[in-house]
Amino acid sequence: NAGVTQTPKFQVLKTGQSMTLQCAQDMNHNSMYWYRQDPGMGLRLIYYSASEGTTDKGEVPNGYNVSRLNKREFSLRLESAAPSQTSVYFCASSEGTGGTGNTIYFGEGSWLTVV
Amino acid sequence: SQQGEEDPQALSIQEGENATMNCSYKTSINNLQWYRQNSGRGLVHLILIRSNEREKHSGRLRVTLDTSKKSSSLLITASRAADTASYFCATESPYSGYALNFGKGTSLLVTP
Numbered sequence: 001n002a003g004v005t006q007t008p009k010f011q012v013l014k015t016g017q018s019m020t021l022q023c024a025q026d027m028n029h030n031s032m033y034w035y036r037q038d039p040g041m042g043l044r045l046i047y048y049s050a051s052e053g054t055t056d057k058g059e060v061p062n063g064y065n066v067s068r069l070n071k072r073e074f075s076l077r078l079e080s081a082a083p084s085q086t087s088v089y090f091c092a093s094s095e096g097t098g099g100t101g102n103t104i105y106f107g108e109g110s111w112l113t114v115v
Numbered sequence: 116s117q118q119g120e121e122d123p124q125a126l127s128i129q130e131g132e133n134a135t136m137n138c139s140y141k142t143s144i145n146n147l148q149w150y151r152q153n154s155g156r157g158l159v160h161l162i163l164i165r166s167n168e169r170e171k172h173s174g175r176l177r178v179t180l181d182t183s184k185k186s187s188s189l190l191i192t193a194s195r196a197a198d199t200a201s202y203f204c205a206t207e208s209p210y211s212g213y214a215l216n217f218g219k220g221t222s223l224l225v226t227p
Contacts, residue, residue: 004157033214035217040219041219042203042217042218042219042220043158043203043217044217045214045215045216048214058214090157090158092157092158101145101146101148101163101165101207102207102215103148103160103163104148104150104158104160104205104215105160106157106158106159107157108156108157109155109156109157
């Protein structure tokens with residue numbers, strides 16, 4: 001049971017380049033999330049998908065797009081990377097939706113550097 | 116915006132001692148969770164406490180919640196070197212939609 005799998009693990013981009021972070025979960029969870037983690041800032045929510053077919057903005061959505069491809073997969077796209085997007089990105093999933101005390105399961109992270 | 120604020124930012128203790136971390140938040144919540152992150156890894160869920168609970172235990176972990184003070188504490192008893200990690204509180208509230216809001220974390224170092 002792999003849990004939440006995200007790829008790539010490490011990536012270096014040049015400013016202006018685009019890339020997609022892939023995420024898949026095998027727990028049959030309804031909700032999926034993308035967070036970024038920066039030193040001294042904790043985790044901040046970029047986008048989330050409460051269920052297949054829906055996506056919503058989180059705290060820091062600017063510069064990103066997401067696609068909930070199916071129940072298993074939730075991708076994060078940087079259309080034109082900027083140095084401010086250098087960060088560690090975490091994909092996560094949970095069984096249910098807000099207000100029900102969901103445990104969130106995290107992937108191992110993707111380290112992205114934009115030069 | 117980030118809801119939880121952990122205190123202290125960093126904590127250094129010796130094996131066998133107890134470690135206490137605190138979390139304060141701003142708005143009313145449905146529940147509060149604590150997560151652990153080892154260096155270079157993803158976050159792992161430790162424990163959840165609901166807004167109508169005051170204390171919860173799980174192994175060497177004890178969590179308290181005081182909704183009147185909008186604060187929670189995580190106590191790790193008899194710490195081990197393997198407890199070295201960052202610890203985050205996360206709140207779920209009517210104001211946060213479907214996602215958890217995480218604090219900035221407490222970095223715990225347990226030395227042998």
